[in-house]
Amino acid sequence: MEKTMKKQSGFLTNYSQLLIPLIAVALLVIFNLIRDPSFFSVGIAANNNGFPVLQGNLISILNGASELVILSMGMTLVTAASGGQDISVGALAAIAGSVFVKVLKSGPITGWSVIGGFVLCCIVAMIFGAFNGTLVACFRIQPMIATLILFTCGRSVAYWINGGATPTVESPIITAIGSFIPGIPIPTPILIVVVTGVIFALIFRFTNLGLYIQTVGINQGAARLNGINSVWIKLLAFIILGACCSIAGMINVSRLSLINHETILINIEMDAILAVAIGGNSLGGGKFRMVGSIIGAYAIQMLTITLYAMKVPSTDVKAYKAIVIIILVVMGSPVVKEKFGRFWSNMKRHRQRTGSLAGKEAQS
Amino acid sequence: MKKLIGLLLTLAMVMTMAMVAFADGExxxxxxxxxxxxxxxxxxxxxxxxxxxxxxxxxxxxxxxxxxxxxxxxxxxxxxxxxxxxxxxxxxxxxxxxxxxxxxxxxxxxxxxxxxxxxxxxxxxxxxxxxxDMAMEGETAVNWLLDQKLDEYNIIHIQGAMGSDAQLGRTGALDAQFEAGTMKKVVQQTATWDEAEAKKIVESVINSKEPFNVIYAENDGMAKGAVAALDEAGITHGVDKDVIVMGFDCNKWALRELLAGNWNYDGQCSPxxxxxxxxxxxxxxxxxxxxGLNDMKQIISVEKGFDAREITEDDIATYGLGE
Known part of the structure; x- marks a missing residue:
């Protein structure tokens, strides 16, 4: 009996957590529909290779957010386990992308070399992730400071791997990864996000990883007493984030068949952290819901596309973005939540009272 | 072994001769x-x-x-x-x-x-x-565009990082045209040199169904991003096609796009x-x-601009950056 009670309350709090990101998305959707009722219309048209593909702002948002969504999935785990954030994800994605390009440039581009390139860049990114993880888990350095190292030097490392300004890799296979697979009208990055999401869902369904990460994040000591190796769990979270970086790097390189170490996924670490925060996850670690971060990531992308569609002047884009983010973050803050909750329950009580009064009147 | 010593001796001799040659003060x-x-x-x-x-x-x-x-x-x-x-x-x-x-x-x-x-x-x-002269570079490009004698100029202008020298120089000349009313600004947005961001900006214009016929991107990478968006939307670009594509920097790969007729113009700040x-x-x-010095004792480099109809393999080898 007690067990089911607990489960129910957990269920409820988990869903109330999703309220903020969902409200954010809903507000942006309503705003856009008022501004331009056809904003979300999706059409189908032939691309320059003659294949039918889906088009529209909705597709642009889902497609454009792909890298951010994948990174925010990994960032959620790191945040939950270590109670801190990894600010080196952009730099690490640049390194991973460079390794991917390096492998592809070493010979003719075939299906096998693409797979080999991805596996290698994934391994390299996981090693760098493990480096970050070791600093955080073993040496107990604050995550933001530990990852500052890679944040600072990562893009130089990416430059050393390839040299040159913007190495290019032209191939139909690469275009298929970054754009459309011939015959499939959905952009491939969206499909990659779906696959990654399913993999995470399966991991959480069939292993205790999610629970362990929460436990370590809430109370390390208690976790250790229960036989959970907190060092290993934190390390694992960073390694998983490394793998996420390699997927994001590969998608971004494939989109345009080129890599520019200085600009690839620049400043994305801030957006990824923001996605986790908008998703209602505590940045101090502990309980998390990955779905929240994913919705948060899409909300951020929707905001960017909205600003582009509104033709906001280049110099003002960041200011507009900041205003919306302030509103979202304040809306999700504990104080506002509590005030809002109290207001809601007062309303309920008031309605109940008036309702019962009305009932009595009707009886008499 | 003897051969090796012989070889080394010859090498040493050549080296000394070379050094003597330089010691002559030449x-x-x-x-x-x-x-x-x-x-x-x-x-x-x-x-x-x-x-x-x-x-x-x-x-x-x-x-x-x-x-x-x-x-x-x-x-x-x-x-x-x-x-x-x-x-x-x-x-x-x-x-x-x-x-x-x-x-x-x-x-x-x-x-x-x-x-x-x-x-x-x-x-x-x-x-x-x-x-x-960064401003000169923008003017060269805009003058080329004016020479195309299009019936109307509906321009998507993708800017670099705001405030950088290259952005200011490449934006200035085009802004003057927007103000004079000779060209119409469909959208002017910064992608901070980010290729993927440039693609998103062009996508949003395509989705708004507003007509445009020129893409003026302030570097090659962003032009490539813009072209990717056009390709996905089935809009033709390049020489004698629907949309004119202009880039800057003259990377070798970009000049090859010019040679293939996929882009129209690439400008260069001469290194x-x-x-x-x-x-x-x-x-x-x-x-x-x-x-030939001006009163500041300067010589202003001649800024190159390449037209897709005139570019040759030799130009790519001589002026292209990178590989």
Whole structure:
């Protein structure tokens, strides 16, 4: 009996957590529909290779957010386990992308070399992730400071791997990864996000990883007493984030068949952290819901596309973005939540009272 | 074994002969202080240009030093002065702080040339400065666009990082046209040099169904991003197609797009200043005066712009950056 009670309350709090990101998305959707009722219309048209593909702002948002969504999935785990954030994800994605390009440039581009390139860049990114993880888990350095190292030097490392300004890799296979697979009208990055999401869902369904990460994040000591190796769990979270970086790097390189170490996924670490925060996850670690971060990531992308569609002047884009983010973050803050909750329950009580009064009147 | 020793001996002899040749005083000693090649594709081409021009074959004995920090550059310049170079070539990291070093050089009778970047100092302290005029680059591109004599100009303008030299120079000329009303601004947005962001900006215009016929991207990468969006939407681009594509920087891969007719124009802020400086040095060595300087003692580099209809493989090999 007690067990089911607990489960129910957990269920409820988990869903109330999703309220903020969902409200954010809903507000942006309503705003856009008022501004331009056809904003979300999706059409189908032939691309320059003659294949039918889906088009529209909705597709642009889902497609454009792909890298951010994948990174925010990994960032959620790191945040939950270590109670801190990894600010080196952009730099690490640049390194991973460079390794991917390096492998592809070493010979003719075939299906096998693409797979080999991805596996290698994934391994390299996981090693760098493990480096970050070791600093955080073993040496107990604050995550933001530990990852500052890679944040600072990562893009130089990416430059050393390839040299040159913007190495290019032209191939139909690469275009298929970054754009459309011939015959499939959905952009491939969206499909990659779906696959990654399913993999995470399966991991959480069939292993205790999610629970362990929460436990370590809430109370390390208690976790250790229960036989959970907190060092290993934190390390694992960073390694998983490394793998996420390699997927994001590969998608971004494939989109345009080129890599520019200085600009690839620049400043994305801030957006990824923001996605986790908008998703209602505590940045101090502990309980998390990955779905929240994913919705948060899409909300951020929707905001960017909205600003582009509104033709906001280049110099003002960041200011507009900041205003919306302030509103979202304040809306999700504990104080506002509590005030809002109290207001809601007062309303309920008031309605109940008036309702019962009305009932009595009707009886008499 | 005997063969090896023989070979070594021959090598040693050749080396000594070469050194004797230089000891004759034929070689001009040059010290080059520059920014590191990793800075950008522009800098990489710039560094290679100086290495190629100031080579032993051309009669120079050149030393190179690269740093992005002004104080390191200053001490390197002092070292070159102590080493007794004949000429000092400087692309300064910062515009200030060079006065004392330049005075030392003057007292030591060393000719100083500035390239790429100016230094705030008395023009008496250097022989000449070979610099780019960023605004000129934008004007060259916009003039090319005006020469196309389109019926109407509906332009998507993708800007670089706001406030950077390249962005200001490349935006200025186009802004003047927008204000004059000769061209219509469909959208003007910064992608901060980010290729993927440029693609999103063009996508949003396509989705709004607003007509456009020119894409003016302030570097090659962003032009490539814009073209990717066009390709996905089934809009043709390039020579005699629906949309004119313009980029900047002249990366080799971008010039190949021009050659294939997928893009229309690529402009360049010329990184090739070495030959101009070398010519001036030869004049000074021959006892002649340097000509063609403006009152700031500057020579403005000629900015190139390539038209897809005229570009050749040779142009790509000569002027293309990177691989």
């Amino acid at each position: 070689a001009i000693k040059v010290g080059v202080v520059n920014n590191p090649p990793s800075e950008s594709g522009y800098r990489e081409a710039n560094v290679n240009d100086f290495i190629n021009v100031f080579s032993e074959e051309n009669g120079y004995d050149a030393g190179f030093y690269y740093s992005i920090k002004n104080d390191e550059q200053l001490s390197a310049a002092r070292q070159f002065i102590t080493d007794g170079v004949d000429y000092l070539l400087i692309s300064a990291a910062e515009t200030t702080g060079w006065d004392s070093v330049l005075k030392d050089a003057q007292e030591a009778g060393i000719g100083v040339f500035l390239f790429d970047r100016m230094i705030e100092c008395d023009p008496e302290l250097f022989e000449a400065a070979v610099v780019s 090739f200043q070495a030959q101009v400086i070398s010519d001036m040095i030869q004049k000074l060595e021959a006892g002649e005066e340097i000509e």
